[in-house]
Amino acid sequence: MSNAALYDQTGAADALYIGEVPDVAPGPGKVTVRVRAAGLNPYDAKVRAGVIPSKAPFPRRIGGDVAGTVDAVGEGSVYADGTAIAVGDEVLGRASGAIAERVTASARDLARRPSALPVEVAGSLYVAGLTAVAIVDSVPVGPGDTVLVGGASGGVGLIAGQLAMSAGARVIGTASPRNHALLRSLGMEAVAYGDGLAELVAAIGTPTAVYDCHGRDALDAGFALGLSPERMVAIAAGDVPGIQSPGADARTAANLAHLAERVAVGEIIAPVTATFPLDQVAAAFTALDSAHTPGKIVILT
Template identity: 40%
Template sequence: MRAMAYESYGGSDVLKEMRLPLPKVAPGEVLVKVECAGVNPVDWKIMAGGLDALMDVVHPVVPGWDVAGTVVRLGIDVPEFAEGDEVMAYARKDYVHGGTFAEYVSVPVRALARKPASLGWEQAAGLPLAGLTAYQLLTRLDTGPTDTVLVHGAAGGVGSLGVQIARSLGARVIGTASPHNHERLRGMGCEPVEYGDGLTERVRALAPDGVSVVADFVGGVLDVTLAVLRDGGRHASIADHSVLGSGGQWMWVRPSAADLTELARLADTGALTVPVLRTFPLHELPEAFELSRSGGAAGKIVVRP
């Protein structure tokens, strides 16, 4: 099969198009023909060696953890799916090797959900990692209808899904973003505020009694979080482990078929949309990584083999 892969750590220049064997399909896995694969910052951070202390790596590495595609082969003991099923997954495994920027990828059933009918392939490929990150953080904080939520980084790939998910849970949402993203956030039911100097005062103007939940998707904002969080409030971050010292939670997204199925349900009810910024062909994965690395992308970046 065709795949983009690398044999040593580095920048986008280490990515090469290779011909690799079809992945083996272990018990409890399926083989998915990749229709689209979503790009996430973690993909190029791993390629640069950023998770070397945490995860074993087997070269050559096909990067990528987000996928939407069609089941073409079943492993042993997979009664949940059939060949031809349209699926999506946050296909992270226990080590780094066979990812989603390829024509085929094997996926554990524990990570696999059916693709929502309301989403195209590009949108479905952009949902799993970012959507699960936002959903798991907000639900772990017991977000509900009585909450006012502050979302740091509300216009980003994770943040924009977090805004929509928090709204679906019934919460009021205030979100930090650049002014050019404010109108888009208002369309999601968010009350946008500009980040930077004076952010604490701007949030306090909207929520004089403070907010009850803070979802930090950017890092470096703990001082603002603590300044606007009311007594008894809850907060968590995906980017700043120092929150642990102030009663917050530091989170890393987990593959979950059940959680991803709930996100699919939200998409099919119209409560969740996935904006796609740009789609690249497989051989232009280095360009897709560079666009992701540039930051500020208002939508998901997707690769179509």
């Protein structure tokens, strides 16, 4: 047995508690990971709150991002490059119910953790990082492009903006004023979201692409500035006609491994705003639920 974050009914963050769950031997293509860090994501909070429906029985586990040490290996478990996963390997990736002491993960969702990559950053990288990769893959940009990134101070927006800049694009990022210094420190031009966004953006430059990583303010600004839907992508506005969501093809362990290496050497900055111990998971989600939190929040076990 080991401990995991659980909840018995949908609701606020205080519905979460720590309880014992059975440890299960990994089957073929699976591994057991001794969790060292597990990132929080808005999706987790929306499922917990009942905003996103789930058919999973109660008590439910929570979390998706994970970094830790391989404890046990099922038959045929290999990395994306075909090499075998071994007990003792340091890994990062995705696992359902990752906010726990131990978790079972699919080998296809794991990559080696570079030694220079802090474990708390590794534990925050899968969902936000690969969503950002998928966004840029959906609407590629390069020199001569100006990209408007909505929600640029969040976990996805920060990485998407930096990926666009590394491809040679200019980036205008929306954020609350208290997060503008962070965006500027990474090389983005910062504007406040809300009323008048299109005018603020137009005063800086005309976007050739929009990555909306928050709601739909950036999409509305893109439309107002004459941008075609084919040059816009959004993670939370699937009901807007003609706007695509980031595809699944880019969400691979190979891309995760490549991104992890770039973060490890400082080419991409993936800030962790706060860390909490496992027994403070409710407080961690309360912090996530508060508005305008930059970067990522991570549970350390």
